[in-house]
Amino acid sequence: MIPQSEQQTGWQTGAPIAIIGAGCAGLSLARRLTLDGFKNIQLYGPLSPAATKGHSWGFWAAEGLADQIRLAAHRWPKWQIITEQQKITQSADTAPYCRLDSRTWLNHCLDTINGQVAHLADGRPDQNETLIFDSRPPSVPEGAMLQHFRGIEIKTNNPCFDPETAVLMDFRCDQSRGIHFIYLLPYSPNEALVESTMFSPTPEQDRFYDEAITRYLDAYWTTGGYQIRHQEKGCIPMAFLTPVDKSLLPIGANGGCVRPSSGYAFSFIQRQVDKISQQLATSRQGLSPSSLPRPIRRFDLFLDKIFLRVLRRHPDRAAELFARIAARLTGDEFARFMSGLAEFSTYAKLITAMPTGLFLKALWDEGKERQT
Numbered sequence: 122m123i124p125q126s127e128q129q130t131g132w133q134t135g136a137p138i139a140i141i142g143a144g145c146a147g148l149s150l151a152r153r154l155t156l157d158g159f160k161n162i163q164l165y166g167p168l169s170p171a172a173t174k175g176h177s178w179g180f181w182a183a184e185g186l187a188d189q190i191r192l193a194a195h196r197w198p199k200w201q202i203i204t205e206q207q208k209i210t211q212s213a214d215t216a217p218y219c220r221l222d223s224r225t226w227l228n229h230c231l232d233t234i235n236g237q238v239a240h241l242a243d244g245r246p247d248q249n250e251t252l253i254f255d256s257r258p259p260s261v262p263e264g265a266m267l268q269h270f271r272g273i274e275i276k277t278n279n280p281c282f283d284p285e286t287a288v289l290m291d292f293r294c295d296q297s298r299g300i301h302f303i304y305l306l307p308y309s310p311n312e313a314l315v316e317s318t319m320f321s322p323t324p325e326q327d328r329f330y331d332e333a334i335t336r337y338l339d340a341y342w343t344t345g346g347y348q349i350r351h352q353e354k355g356c357i358p359m360a361f362l363t364p365v366d367k368s369l370l371p372i373g374a375n376g377g378c379v380r381p382s383s384g385y386a387f388s389f390i391q392r393q394v395d396k397i398s399q400q401l402a403t404s405r406q407g408l409s410p411s412s413l414p415r416p417i418r419r420f421d422l423f424l425d426k427i428f429l430r431v432l433r434r435h436p437d438r439a440a441e442l443f444a445r446i447a448a449r450l451t452g453d454e455f456a457r458f459m460s461g462l463a464e465f466s467t468y469a470k471l472i473t474a475m476p477t478g479l480f481l482k483a484l485w486d487e488g489k490e491r492q493t
């Protein structure tokens with residue numbers, strides 16, 4: 122929040138601010154600006170389907186996310202990464218893993234901006250307006266690594282889940298088509314979201330994910346049968362993408378908020394919109410694409426680039442690499458790293474946990490590619 126006492130800039134007193142895209146980033150920015158006293162905000166584009174047909178946003182609790190944590194439907198103090206060889210359980214003292222329903226968040230944003238922001242489902246902002254934020258999804262280059270998934274919310278006949286422990290990655294599933302794991306968020310002993318998730322350049326047929334989930338539940342959980350209450354699917358680019366229009370102010374996935382190595386974006390979007398509001402409240406010159414706050418640290422992006430190189434070259438080592446990371450860090454360190462808030466000591470632990478040969482080769486290849 123901007124202190125009331127602070128002098129107001131032109132944008133707070135009424136110079137127009139346009140936001141293209143009424144999805145997570147567009148609505149989160151409209152909410153933040155409204156809360157911080159900005160006037161004359163116009164939001165362009167149809168409301169995201171995520172406001173009515175919900176899906177889950179997972180993120181780790183961190184500073185600056187108080188409302189998001191309060192609105193989260195579930196929080197897990199523990200989580201697991203499971204491979205054929207080992208089961209690593211991490212527990213967090215300060216940073217539980219949270220699940221926020223997209224409907225809850227987007228409708229909270231809509232309630233906050235109601236009557237204060239003009240929402241024009243059709244139409245485009247006047248290009249002469251000084252500030253135009255753009256959250257239209259960027260195009261994804263052919264062959265880019267994707268995180269693609271399909272999941273179900275189930276109610277089981279037997280109480281078989283531990284509601285304290287989320288399963289972030291369970292690699293005990295078919296690895297023949299690429300990096301594949303099951304993500305299982307237990308809501309109660311007999312309710313859970315179960316997703317089959319892949320990291321690969323090509324999405325699979327729905328049947329692939331559905332069969333993987335069925336086989337997994339049969340093999341590892343004594344469900345006693347279950348009813349499916351809801352389904353969700355998605356595809357998130359794990360790549361370094363170019364904004365849709367370089368002359369506008371890119372936000373959200375279009376503004377580099379998707380962490381390339383993990384596909385997590387929600388908390389980066391929230392941090393980005395908070396920083397934009399702070400910057401606008403103090404800047405008289407406004408913002409340009411190059412002065413926009415960075416949602417993800419440069420060093421994290423560099424590590425992600427190297428990590429993705431290794432994953433692409435050695436998908437068969439993915440389970441081992443994620444397990445090494447989880448085994449080396451405490452729960453809170455892991456959460457801060459995944460949220461882009463790692464301390465220097467965490468990076469040091471992480472780097473020493475990785476197999477040196479694989480990463481040196483990836484580093485070498487990266488250097489060579491930059492030279493050419």
Ligand SMILES: Cc1cc2nc3c(=O)[nH]c(=O)nc-3n(C[C@H](O)[C@H](O)[C@H](O)COP(=O)(O)OP(=O)(O)OC[C@H]3O[C@@H](n4cnc5c(N)ncnc54)[C@H](O)[C@@H]3O)c2cc1C
Binds near residue numbers: 356
């Ligand atoms: C199913 C799913 C699950 C996810 N789960 C997680 C998670 O657990 N944790 C996490 O951190 N991240 C998650 N993500 C990734 C990320 O948080 C979301 O993709 C997030 O919605 C990105 O926000 P955004 O505003 O950039 O894009 P969007 O929310 O997609 O919003 C873009 C908006 O632009 C609009 N638009 C498009 N073209 C135009 C146009 N020409 N004019 C006007 N408007 C236009 C669209 O209608 C849309 O409303 C998930 C993504 C998906 C799809």
